[in-house]
Amino acid sequence: MCAIVYAVGLLLVAFWPMPVDASAAKLLGWVTEHFPGLTYRRVEFAANILMFLPFGVLLALLMSGARYLVVPLGLLTSGGIEAGQAVFLSARSATYSDILANIAGTSVGLVLVVAGE
Numbered sequence: 616m617c618a619i620v621y622a623v624g625l626l627l628v629a630f631w632p633m634p635v636d637a638s639a640a641k642l643l644g645w646v647t648e649h650f651p652g653l654t655y656r657r658v659e660f661a662a663n664i665l666m667f668l669p670f671g672v673l674l675a676l677l678m679s680g681a682r683y684l685v686v687p688l689g690l691l692t693s694g695g696i697e698a699g700q701a702v703f704l705s706a707r708s709a710t711y712s713d714i715l716a717n718i719a720g721t722s723v724g725l726v727l728v729v730a731g732e
């Protein structure tokens with residue numbers, strides 16, 4: 616059930632017609648103004664890592680016998696999301712840095728599961 620709820624949430628965030636951080640623009644502006652090291656790109660990169668961390672955890676738990684597939688599935692999922700955004704959502708921007716952050720999040724999730732055993 617957790618995996619289904621997470622998957623629905625991930626798809627909603629990934630394919631929402633407008634950038635999901637648009638409503639937080641004021642807060643993000645304040646953060647980047649008061650904490651110069653926290654640029655928008657860094658905040659977005661960290662958010663993508665956090666968004667895909669559960670992906671790695673859930674896949675590692677669900678695929679305990681085939682964990683070598685977790686990171687490649689993270690890459691395929693992230694690449695599919697970015698491709699879908701590029702093709703279908705003109706207000707969204709598909710970037711390689713999003714894919715890199717998503718793979719990092721997937722990897723961290725996998726490592727956490729393996730380390731916790």
